[in-house]
Amino acid sequence: MELEIQIKTLPNQPGVYQYYDKNDQLLYVGKAKNIKKRVASYFTKNHEYGKTKVLVKKIASIKHIVVNTETDALLLENNLIKKYQPRYNVMLKDDKTYPWICIKNERFPRLFLTRNVIKDGSEYFGPYTSVKTAKALLDLIKELYLLRSCNFDLSEKNIATGKYSVCLDYHIGNCKGPCEGLQTEEDYQLDITAIRNIVKGNFKEAIKTFEELMMRFADEMEFEEAQKIKEKIDLLANYQAKSTVVNPSITNVDVFSIVSDESYSYVNFFKIVNGAIIQSHTSEIKKKLDETDKELLELSIVEIRQRFNSQSKEIYVPFDVDLGENIKVTVPKLGDKLRIVELSIRNAKYFRQDKLKQIKIVDPDRHVNRIMEQMQQDLRLSKQPRHIECFDNSNIQGTNPVAACVVFKNGKPDKKEYRNFNIKTVEGPDDFASMEEVVFRRYKRLLDEGMDLPQLIVIDGGKGQLSSALKSLDILGLRHKIAIIGIAKRLEEIYYPDDPVPLYLDKKSETLKIIQQLRNEAHRFGITHHRNKRSKSALNNQLEEISGIGKQTVVSLLKHFKSTKRVSEASFEDLEKLIGNARATKVYGYFQKNKYS
Structure with missing residues (x-):
């Protein structure tokens, strides 16, 4: 009740607001054109992001400082964050002392x-x-x-x-x-x-x-x-x-750009004088709440300009930002100005790539967490896909239909968990029915044995294969317990159940790369099994083709010699001991004839 009264009495003026918890600890500092509207939005919106929900629950009191302009609000916010370092604010740390x-x-x-x-x-x-x-x-x-x-x-x-x-x-x-x-x-x-x-x-x-x-x-x-x-x-x-990297007429300008993923943002800064980049710097920012690129870029611009003592009256940025009335904000659309912003973005991307390579080596857990968060966001999942399973059918020329299931854990193949399936209930080449069978068999077994279920199933195929897999999940009661998607080969589009419009991921995204790796691995694993089966079948058929040799004799030969090749290389005496003179003569004669034909 007290909080509601505080919100109602906030001014409709530019300024800075501060959130405190019940112990009077500062949780968060923010700036706004209109303090009342901005603060009220925290309590009226339905926040999807978990940390923002937690912040709102902890707020016990609100304080505010009214200022004359937006510029003053930006500077005051920046100074208060640096001074008090609130838990839920982004911190632009930089422990370097530059020359x-x-x-x-x-x-x-x-x-x-x-x-x-x-x-x-x-x-x-x-x-x-x-x-x-x-x-x-x-x-x-x-x-x-x-x-x-x-x-x-x-x-x-x-x-x-x-x-x-x-x-x-x-x-x-x-x-x-x-x-x-x-x-x-x-x-x-x-x-x-x-x-x-x-x-x-x-x-x-x-x-x-x-x-x-x-x-x-x-x-x-x-x-x-x-x-x-x-x-x-x-x-x-x-x-x-x-x-000199741009037109020398571009004088005394600051250039800023931002590149983000789920957990971090990277802000690049160029100082340009007479067409020359005389300063360049990239900052890494760990996100605390669901901050937008616009919010993070505004905060970074104020902080970096203070740190590098910039007096430039104009800045170039990739999208519009609110920095008050004292700085001219330009969003270039073409020419040399656009090229310098693109160069800044490229530098931010390279910095991010270098950081990710370093993290992969020195902090693999953070690397995995970042990818899992990114996949969860890109694929609109309710949970991180720590355990993913992918299915692929193989029935080349309609013979020996088989299917493969590959398993990825934390974005990496877990090869000991891979499984092959021989199709049992489907006559002829029917991809849809085969997919329905293997998905049912796989998850029926996991349920019966009390094994962990995956957070995500990937089906190699479009709407038809996805619908077939869904039938099995419905029968097993898993439709709403496991997320499932289909990936079509033609345009790498991703299909969701009951959604006719596919999702197209950025071709360079890590999420798509992992899904492609899953699909390719399932295809490779399935094809290998299929070839082995066809090869074995072909060899077995060769024995059955010998006139006067029945199935029981074929079984006896394979049990003893282990393979058709060894049967073909066996001496007449060894064959006679096992299957008698008459049948040994037929088998030995068949392979001798084929050897020289």
């Missing part, structure tokens, strides 16, 4: 990599998710400009009194000697300004300055110096060409 390029706040500023950001007036560019990238950029700058590497205090007084002497860097041409007043502060600052532009991704000004300098040296006939400058221009142009 920054620092231009030190001092006379004749030094340039270096650091992981510690100190608020002393120095300029920090980054952070860089790749140390290799940051070092490559730093090496490029040191090739282009002669900066000091010492940490001397180069105050006017210290330089004037001659406190320092030039070091080896000066003598080998890596420094212009500001410590002895051989380079003015103005000249040094020109280089720092150019470096600042390069670090920001603006190569245009630096190339223009070098080109002017090169032409000046050339006009003054100083061709050696002009050549050195040309090498620097080539170096800069080469670096720019390698880092």
